[in-house]
Amino acid sequence: MYDYVIVGAGSAGCVLAARLSEDPSVRVCLIEAGPSDDLETIHIPAAFGELFRTRVDWDYDSHEEPALRRRRIFLPRGRVLGGTSSINAMLYLRGNKLDYDSWGQPGWSYDELLPYFRRSEDNERGASYYHGAGGPMSVSDGRSRNIQSQAFLEAAGQAGWTANDDFNAGDQEGFGFFQVTQRDGRRCSTAVAYLHPAMDRPNLTVETNIQVHKVLTQGNRAVGVVGSRLDDEVVVRAEREVILCAGAYNSPQLLMLSGIGPADHLRMLGIDVVLDHPEVGRNLQDHPLVPLIFTHDQPVSLLIAEEPEYVRQFAEEGRGPLTSNGPEAGGFVRTRDGLSAPDVVYFSGPLMFADSGLGLPTGHAITYGPVMLTPRSRGEVTLDSNNPTTKPKIQHNYYQDEDDLRTALAGVRIGLDIARQKAMGPYHQAWLNAPASESDADLTEYIRGYTHSIFHGSSTCAIGKVVDPELRVMGIEGLRVADVSVMPTTGRGAPNASAIAIGEKAADLIAGRPPLDPADPHLLADTAR
Template sequence: MYDYVIVGAGSAGCVLAARLSEDPDVKVCLIEAGPVDSSQNIHIPAACAQLFRTNLDWDYDTHVEPYADNRRIYLPRGRMLGGTSGMNGMVYIRGARERYDAWNQPGWSYDELLPYFKRSEDNERGADEYHGVGGPLSVSDNRSNNPMTTAFVEAALEAGYPANHDFNAAKEEGFGFYQVTQRDGRRCSSAVAYLHPSMARPNLTVETDMLVHRVLFENGRAVGVAASRLSEQFEIRATREVILSAGAYNTPQLLQLSGVGPAELLRALDIPVVLDQPMVGQNLIDHTHDFLIYTTSQPVSLLAAGQPEYVRQFMEEGRGPLTSNIPESGGFVASQAGLELPDLQFHAAPVMFADGGLGVPTAHAISFGADVIDPLSRGHIMIASADPTTKPRILHNFFAEESDMDAAVAGLRLTMEIANQKALKPYAEALHNPPESDSDKDLRAHARRYSETAYHAAGSCAMGMVVDPELKVMGLEGLRVVDASVMPTVFANPNGPTIAIAEKASDMILGLPLLPPQTVAVAH
């Protein structure tokens, strides 16, 4: 019996477990389906793709995507302490203030969330009006300094785009290097940042390798969860709240398994309906990106990262190729004149990054391209069985809206424009899997054939649709959702925003005074 039971030890769950257990009178249980985060490939930044399709990955795929050549697109999700923050690209991006304000959810404007970004952060650049120091989450500058991702930034400037030293300050627009969630060159996941320093607390219990089957309800109130480890069955009870932090795919799946979702679907699967809530699993959002891969004769890509001198550099100095977060540099740009905010985000990686990270690099290369920041296409998640071990049916509907394809084509044109600049000439020697031509028709065909997820799933239990502004599931008692699924829209690499949301949620859950809003300068 606990006060709070948290399902999912990912970006949000680790924050909640640490913050709630700061009160010694509160008993907290954190449940994770995967194991502890002991694999060395978690903590070596450049090794993140080595985790794909392993026991540390939920290893999801979309259903056939009807607007993307009917492909099934790979969707990696972390299944370990730290969740996807243990296998992501570590890019620390918050997103533009206007997009938070557009959520129109009380308490969730940019000014109201900024103090929680700062509370979470320990930025090696120091504190200022946008950044904090002394928080659990280490945010650092890139320590790889690959010449190709440096050349990418130089090429973008040659093409006439502005430089940006801090994408998380007054404006996003421009190109530069991303700050990353690393500490001394190693990954700083939410488990490293929040959970491990809290594990010795007697009021915090962490259960690993335990799969939650469903939330238990009594008279419309969540009172615990049913779970299993191997063949052993458990009921873990919560006297105050059950908090779902299982992520944008698994949280709606778990709600539906628990009888909270579209009644027609639940009845078809013989699941007793607790609450007919048709929006559970709807509004699924993600960013698409279409990397162009340019091969080079220069032996400077991450193919060389395993060489003895680089291993020694990583172990002794916490620097060099093994510290690469993969998408080292990038930028934000508007695809057309007249837009108030950039609608494309570039990532540049010093490696042949193909097939959503599943392709084996066969040559030295640099991969770069644009994400569509504000997609209008929406997908959904639906369970396919009452069996909790059955993977859910995920459909993102990439490019269902024509405007998303238009932005993707504009991104491809800008990618090729940057590739043609002088700074990239030594590295952009030959284009791997090129478009047939630069016509709209052929660029659209390339986007449909090669676009992948940017791994930014969100929105499937959104505020105003499934949860209220306090993140409580509307229509039920004692049940809250705290993860990326509560974002009505997603417009940045979501790890940093998810951590900030969990920081604020922890104050809400404990009934603590919320940090006062902070108004900062607005760029014009």
């Protein structure tokens, strides 16, 4: 028996477990389906692609996507301590102020969330109005700074786009290097930042290799979870609360397996309905990316990263190409007039990132392209079976709304304009998989054929639809969800930063602590506000 049972040791779950267990009077159990994060490749930034489809990845795919030539889209998710923060590209990108304010939920505006972003952060640039120093999560400038990334930024400037040295401050627009969740050149996941420093606490139990199958309920109250480790059933009881931190795909799946979801869907699968909750699993969103891959003969891509001199540089200095997070640089733009904020971001990486990162690089290349930040298309997560080990059915419906396709087309044209600038000349010898022409029709077919996910699924247990602003599942006592699934919209960032802030805020909500004060004098001290 524990006070709190947390399901999922990912970006939010590790934060929540560490923060709740700061109170020695409560007993916390954190349950993770995957193993510990002791694989060396987890901690070498440039090796993140080697983790895809391994034992530390849930290895999901979408259902056939009608607007993408019925392709199934690869959707990696971390199945390991640290969750997806242990296998992602380490970008530290909050959403835009407008994103959080547009949620319209009490306690979740940008100004109310900013103190939680700051509390979590140990930014190597130091504290300011927008950033924290001394928090658990290391945020740093990248240590690779590949020559191709430099060239991409120079080309963006030649194309007329402005520079930006901090996408997490007052203005997102412009091009620059991204900050990353790294410490001394190595990955800083939430397991590294939050969980491992707390592991020796006697009131914190961390269970790995247990896949939770359902939430146990008595009447309208959650009382624990049941799952399995290999062939052994495991039951863990919660005296106060069960908190799902399993992510955009697994949190709604667990709710439905527990009888909490669309009643007709559950009955069709023979699942006893505990609560008819039609919105569970709906509102699924993601950021689609259109990759533009340009090959060349310059020996400067990440293919050189494992050469002895760079292995030594990484081991001794924590620098060099092995510290590359992939998308080292990029920029936020508005593709049309009249928008209140950027609708596209470019991620640029000094490598051949083909087939959603599953294809082996066959030569030196640079990959970049538009990521659609404000898609109108919506998908859903449902069940294909009442067997809890069956993967959920994921349908993103990319480009279901034609406006998303128009944005993608405009984004590709901006990307091609950057490619033609002088600074990109040495790295623009051939366009891999180029369409027959650059007509709207041919580029649209290219977009349909090569768009893939940038792995930012969210919003399937949204605040105001599935959970209330306290993150409590509406209609069930003692049950909350605290991960990116509660975000009403994905927003204009990389969700990992938001997941960390959600974990921080959830800890205060659960513990009954007052919210952090946005008007704290320390927050207001920065004259650059």
